[in-house]
Amino acid sequence: MKKLDLRLLRMIQHSKGQYIAILIIVITGLLIYTAMNSAITNLETSLQEFYDITNFGDVYIEVMHFPRGAMSEFEKIDNVKEIEGRIVFDVPFISHIKDEKVNVRIVTVSQNENMVNKLFMNEGERRIKGREIIIQKQFAEARGIMIGDEIELQINGLRYAFQIKGIASSPEFAYVMEDEQALMPRPDKFGIVFADEELIASLTGMHAIYNSLVLTLNDENKYKETGRILEKKLDKYGLISMIEKEDQLSNAMMFEEINGVKQISGFIPVVFLFAAAAILAAMISRNVKKDRNVIGILKAMGYSNASILRHYTLYALSIGVVGGTIGILAGTLMSGVMTTMYQTFFYIPVLEVKLYPMTIVNAILMTSVFCTVAGVYGARKVLKISPAEAMRPETPKEGHRIMIESFNIIWKKVSFSWKIVFRNIFREKKKFLFISLGAAITVAMSLMTFWISGMMDNMFTEHYGEFMKMDYNIQFSKPINKGALLDLEKILNPDHIEAKMEMPFEVSNGRASKVVNVIGINRSTKTYTFKDFEGYTVNLPETGALISYNLALAIDAQIGDIIKIDNYIPGKDDAYIRVEGIVKQTLGINVYMNIDYMAETLTGKETINGAYVNTKQNITSDLNHLKNIGGVQSTQEMQNSFLEYLDLTVAMVGFMVIFSGLLGFVIIYSMTIMSINERSMEFSSLRVLGFSKREIFSIILKENTVMSALGFVYGLPLGKLMIDGMRTVYVSDVYTFDAPITLKNILYAYGFTIICLTAAQLITYKKIKNLNFIEALKSRTS
Amino acid sequence: MKNILYKVENLSKHYIMGEVVVKALRDINFEIYEGEFVVVLGPSGSGKSTLLNIIGGMDTPTSGRVFFKDKEITDYDERKLTEYRRKDVGFIFQFYNLMGNLTARENVELAVEICDDTLDIDEVIQAVDLQSRANHFPSQLSGGEQQRVAIARAASKNPEVLLCDEPTGALDFETGISILKILKKINREFKRTVIIITHNTPIAQMGDRVLKMRSGQIMEYYENNHPIDPERIAW
Structure with a gap:
């Protein structure tokens, strides 16, 4: 191994605390990027494959009564490729649990195979006749229904028994919600059954009549033109609604999630990589300054600028490569967990966890570019160091008074240690900016996290408690x-x-x-x-x-x-x-x-x-016997299922809290360690003067506290900016993230940031404790 | 007939420090021959380090020319200067300037691995009598040992010339003498030119040629026909 590379390895070993800290930030960024991107690519590609296999419809029409005889006329409409009629309606599912209200949506299908929205059979047979039905997989799983089982449905007030012939998935119901108000699937309370068209027609009296049409088009881009023709022709059949694929509830929900995650996966990793790059650049720049003499010797020995620049940049790149590799591996594993989590809500039978070379290449490229640029930027001063000058001791910086010193009355009252603190703060403006930024980012990210948590909690209570007050x-x-x-x-x-x-x-x-x-x-x-x-x-x-x-x-x-x-x-x-x-x-x-x-x-x-x-009574059993009842939603039940859903949110929020705390922790820790390393001579002199280790640590603590305090001030508007971004990203047909930022959110964010920053500083005390002051004073090796 | 290694013509170096112009070298001229042991003697601030830096390709003059084996190094660009420092020059500093996180042997290897025609590392380590300490880190070595590592590092590249900036300045008398003996040995056994700059007058007695400086000028430049061995020097 080249000796410069060996030096690099030992440099890493020597500063392993800082190295690991920055590594964690890179790993976190890459983990989020890979996990989210892979999970979303899994979802997107599998969804497209599922749509292709099952010939997912392009247009969904709800109509009062469409005669089967009119079908041929519609088939001839320009741009209409295929058209299929169905009878679709919601009915009570007879549950054996007392007072449990379960609904299913009956969707009629042909006995053998549909042209559009074909069923993807998970188990059993597709061919049905008479009282044989096919049941949607999520519902079957949630209620433990197996092939051969019998279920009872109440159609027009009468109970009918059906035998399960198959368990299947439909592209139309990959994400199953009763309606837009439901927010999330409740697979045990609402499901889909696919029944023989002839049988349902005879049970409902809808002979040769459909109330739902699904079409495929030759050219999806001409939907508007075709839609106008359809609208005109369907007028006489009582057109209720016509929705294109893009707005179809299940499909829209899927893409809502896909696009939301895409935006987050583009934003959060960049924040982490920027933070890592900034810390790296600062750290390398300070190392170069500290190694001025080493660089002079290397140049005197005949090492070129390029090889010295490479030496320092490799430090940053090694973080990128090591962090990138671990982040990608962990992210790929995490994408499996995320994909499985998505399976709970979005059911795509062909969904599988894959390794995406492009995501990996992008991740490696992204992290390498960030770290290399940070490395080169931080080490750029190597080029300016003249070997002859580097051999001479550095000229002391021109001393000047800080602004506060001009207020003589105040300055006189400031204690000696506070004077050191203020002078250091104002003389090290970059460090000031960095530490305050670390605090600000932690405040902002944790504020956003606590806001999301509070908002999710409030979303239902506000909607079902204040906006809608029915039971x-x-x-x-x-x-x-x-x-x-x-x-x-x-x-x-x-x-x-x-x-x-x-x-x-x-x-x-x-x-x-x-x-x-x-x-x-x-x-x-x-x-x-x-x-x-x-x-x-x-x-x-x-x-x-x-x-x-x-x-x-x-x-x-x-x-x-x-x-x-x-x-x-x-x-x-x-x-x-x-x-x-x-x-x-x-x-x-x-x-x-x-x-x-x-x-x-x-x-x-x-x-x-x-x-x-x-x-206050439970009216579901009373309603079960009534004719003309299509469905009943109990606010209490909706809230209960939301609480289950909230578990996932709690997990997500937990991760976000850890990530945001980590960011602040690493920034403060790295900057403090850098400061201690650079100022070992200063601290040694203070020790000689009689300062205790605790007193020296308190100087650092005071400096960091003052610098962080500014971050606490501008962390709030930064957090608001992030929250406004979230509000824009997440305004959808289903929900609006409009909760205000509460005092509780702010206090939690401040409290959490204080804990993280204090922890980071307490860890650095070890460095002060172990600093060999005598060695620092006489050290002449580089 | 001796071959000229360095020819210095009208060399001047001025620094601007605020509003003051410091004239570190003032129009100096001299020649150094191959295989010589040269001592540049002068008090602090006389310009000797500046001179060493310029002839070592670490700094550039304000005016004047320096020739190394008939090639004008003051005309070199950054790339050529790097190449010159890599192949032809070995530096030894007062405060050793070793890499703290490399062992003694690794410090020597660091210099060797960027050069082509190098000396055998073991042989050089043996020459400076560091075999038993080769795997120690600088912090585990005494000042004299560290300086011996620095000499081994400079000599192992097999350069034409060793430029030594106050090599005994940070050492006690006995250790200083031992370092001078090693430098003399390298000069004799490896036939390398050695240029030492020092403020320590007695050291001048061991030089084949002595260049005395004061205030950026050469005060005296003479050939010493009877150089003495380092063991006989006392200060």
Whole structure:
């Protein structure tokens, strides 16, 4: 081994604490990058493969009654490749657990094979007849249902037994949510069953009639044109909604997650690598300064600038290569864990953990570039060192008074050790900036983490406790007369009940449009509390509409704008409605209207399709026996399943807290160790003067505390900036991250940062304790 | 007929320190011949280290020329100067300047591995009588031992000339003498030119040629026809 490389190895060994500290930062950055990227690439490629295998549909249409006979006419529409009709509706699944409410969505399929959205068979057979059904894998697993088992479903108030013939996955339900309000899958409470079309038609009376169509297109890019033709032709069949693949709930949720993780995986590792690069550059630059004499000797011996520059840059590069390799390996292992975690929510049967050479190459390149640039930048002064000058002792820096010294009255009262502290702080501006930045980054990242944690916690309590105050949300299987609410009230005897009309419509403002559920409720509603972003209550207007904040963003609408609602209901015209308010809504994306105004402008009749109920009783068993009940959501159950989901968030937040603490710890630790090494002569002189080790350590502690204090000040706006970034990234159709930064968040962030920074400094005390002051004073070796 | 190793012509070096111009070398001229043991004598601040740095290719003059074997080194660019320091010159410093995290032997190897035509490391280590201490780190060696490592490091490259800047300055009398003996041995046995700069007048007695300096000028330059052995020097 070349002796310069040997020197490098021993240099690493000598400064192993710092080396390991920076290594951890690089490993962490690379681990996050590789884990997230590999997991997301696993998800994305497997999803595409799954879509290809199963011929995932391009357009999803909900319609009142579409006759089978009309199919041939639609097949001929330009750009339509394939079209398939289905009967889709939600029914109660008969659970043997008392008071448990479980729903399944029946999706009819042909007896042999579908053209579009083919079933991917995990077990059993695809061919079904009569009462044989295929059950969706997540639901089967969650409820322990096996092939050959019998399950009971309640269709139109009557119970029917079905035999499980197969367990399958569908591309349409890779991520299964009852609706947009649900936020997450509840595989034990809601599932999908695929049943024979003929059988379901005979049980529901929908002979040769479909209420759902799924199409594939020859050219997906021409969706708009084809959509217009379809819309026109479907008008007479009672078009309810038409959604392109991009907005299909399962697909949209998948890409929501994929894009979110992509953004985070691009941002967080860069923060870590920047931090590592900055520490490296500072450390190497200080090493070069310290090694001025060594560099002079090497040059005197005939070593070229390039080989000396290489020597110091290799230190940084070795961190990049070692850290990169460990980070990539750990990240790849972690990607397996993440992919398995994703399997809990996104079910893709072909999903597998793979090694992606491009991700690895990118990671190695990224870390090598960061570390090499840091190394070269830090070591650049090597080029300027003249060997003759390096042999002479360095000229002492020109001394000058610091600003605070001009305030004589104050300065006189400052103790000697504090004078040393202030002078050092103001003379070492780069170190000042660095340490304060370390504290600021830790404050900012932990603030963001505690904010996320608090926000996730609040998201549900705010949505289901303050925004929506009902205990149950009942969905009827079809629109019924308003008068039926009285019957329901008599049966349930609730504390409060009110009607709702909820239907999907395409809402547009200019060129931007979005398919969302428009909800009609009483103006005097007791189940909703609308508030704007300032926290002021907003009343439901008599005319016009309130829209959720994420919808306002999606279609770029403001108060006073006239939005267009495309009306699919036969005989009804499109409506132009004024936005009367934009309301805060953490979950879901909706338009809210006075139910009477909605009937007048959109739905036309005095019909309702659901009810909100407030009651302390469990009404699920009462509802099980009723006809026309499509589904029931209990707020309590939603919150319970959210708590399970929160476990994952807690784990994620835990990791984030560790990572952010690590960053601050490493920055403070590295800078303090560097400072102690450089100032060994100064500390030795203080020892000779009679200072104790503790007193010397307290000087360092005081310096770092003052420098960190500034970081605590600008850490807050930095954290707010990160949180605003998160808010922008995570505004979606399903949820809005809009929680305010609370005093509790700030106190937690400060407390956590203080713990990390104190720990980093206490560890450096060992260095002071072990510093050989006599050796430092007489040392002449390099 | 002796061959000229160094020819120095009208060499001057000025430093600007704030508003003051320090004239470290003032238009000096001299020649050094191959195989000689030259002592540059002068008090602190006389310009002897500056002179050594310039003829060693570590520094550049303000004016004047230095020829090394007929080649003008003052005309060299950075790359050529590096090459010159690598192949033709070996430096020895007052404070040894060893690499603290390399052993004695590794310090010698550090110099050898960038040169082509080098001496056998074991032979050089034996010549400086460091066989038993070769695997020790500098912190485990005495000052004299460290200086012997520095000599071995400079000599092992097999350079044309050894440039020694106050090699005994940090050592006690006896250790200093032992170092001088080694340098003389290298001069005699390995036929290398040795240039020593020192403020210690008695050392001048062992030089084949003595160059006395003061205030950046040569005060005296003479050939010593009867150089004495280091053992006979006393200070």
